[in-house]
Amino acid sequence: MSDKKKLELYIHIPFCERKCAYCDFLSMPATLGVQRGYVETLIDEIIKESAGVRDYEVSSIFIGGGTPSILPGEYILGILQAVGDYFDVGTDAEITIEINPGTLDPHKLECYREGGVNRVSLGLQSADDWELRVLGRIHTYDDFLKSYQQVRQAGFSNVNVDLMSALPGQTLDSWERTLKKVLMLRPEHISAYSLIIEEGTPFFDRYGNGGQAFPPLPDEDTEREMYHVTRSVLESHGYHRYEISNYSRPGCQCRHNLGYWTGVDYLGLGLGAASCVSGFRFKKEENLRAYMEKASQADFPSCLYKEIHKLDQRDRIEEFMFLGLRLTEGVSGAEFLQQFGQNMWNVYGPVIEDMEQKGLLQVEHPRVFLTEKGMDLSNYVMSHFLLD
Numbered sequence: 001m002s003d004k005k006k007l008e009l010y011i012h013i014p015f016c017e018r019k020c021a022y023c024d025f026l027s028m029p030a031t032l033g034v035q036r037g038y039v040e041t042l043i044d045e046i047i048k049e050s051a052g053v054r055d056y057e058v059s060s061i062f063i064g065g066g067t068p069s070i071l072p073g074e075y076i077l078g079i080l081q082a083v084g085d086y087f088d089v090g091t092d093a094e095i096t097i098e099i100n101p102g103t104l105d106p107h108k109l110e111c112y113r114e115g116g117v118n119r120v121s122l123g124l125q126s127a128d129d130w131e132l133r134v135l136g137r138i139h140t141y142d143d144f145l146k147s148y149q150q151v152r153q154a155g156f157s158n159v160n161v162d163l164m165s166a167l168p169g170q171t172l173d174s175w176e177r178t179l180k181k182v183l184m185l186r187p188e189h190i191s192a193y194s195l196i197i198e199e200g201t202p203f204f205d206r207y208g209n210g211g212q213a214f215p216p217l218p219d220e221d222t223e224r225e226m227y228h229v230t231r232s233v234l235e236s237h238g239y240h241r242y243e244i245s246n247y248s249r250p251g252c253q254c255r256h257n258l259g260y261w262t263g264v265d266y267l268g269l270g271l272g273a274a275s276c277v278s279g280f281r282f283k284k285e286e287n288l289r290a291y292m293e294k295a296s297q298a299d300f301p302s303c304l305y306k307e308i309h310k311l312d313q314r315d316r317i318e319e320f321m322f323l324g325l326r327l328t329e330g331v332s333g334a335e336f337l338q339q340f341g342q343n344m345w346n347v348y349g350p351v352i353e354d355m356e357q358k359g360l361l362q363v364e365h366p367r368v369f370l371t372e373k374g375m376d377l378s379n380y381v382m383s384h385f386l387l388d
């Protein structure tokens, strides 16, 4: 095993066929010509960024979006070949690509395999075609099934399916049906998030600030129940919840996300991608035209950097707690001491005790983790870990 520091790469593909009604991700429709120009710039960025992280070994790569599978397969292959040529990629690196149903074909899958992709994440969200239409998704459940079969036929043995609850018009029954349909396929991993109404989206116009529209959002009690049903149904089928919204079959946790939650450095490549490397947090240029124009500047890629923030000890401690407590195994006092040279109880003793008394945290020395109730109220719990 290499004794180099670990680095995770996130590669952003900001293109989608059209915008979903709830989406506030950095994504947009684009012509093939724009996509080609973007990938050329991205490859240039990959090559130049690699020089700054020579003392790292890449432990995971995540190609996300947007819809990475909208690109011709050769573009993804070119991106991965550039990464392989210029970064020190570990032989057992986890390499994930996000795929949206309705954008896939067998040739693209061949390109992914050739590029070393060993994990696929399929965005389904719901197995109910009416709910998919309300969300503005481009695909039906049958389109998803076809993509899922293609992925399996291409030999991918590590597959995630993304689901979303608390959708407009969704009932507890329809959510359970979605879970059960997906469970019949036995994916290795399931992510199940609740819909958040984000500002600047068509959904915000309809539902923001308590707004009512048809179909209505489930009420708060139903939403809570959906959350509990998710856990009980998935766990009864052998899926272990290892993070607030993530479930996997044994040994199939997403290593990329686990690394992020446990503080592994990550480098974001592409439009608007976020990084945290060597104690600095920063983002890349978010405007597509500016991103591509900057490629010709002498100081490319550092001219892409925005919102550069040097993390101090306080930031790092808070981040350790916020991210670590998302995991069902929680945080370890021993790791805290090792990373920060301080006893976790000297820093957070009263907070931990208070949360424990409220039944929100459980202490099993040296670990501290959220209880079931604490997971439900995680934002409230986390807010108490902010340092003055």
Ligand code: SF4
Pocket: 015, 016, 018, 019, 020, 023, 024, 025, 027, 065, 066, 067, 100
């Ligand atoms: S496919 Fe994903 S990234 Fe693209 S518009 Fe829909 S939610 Fe947003």
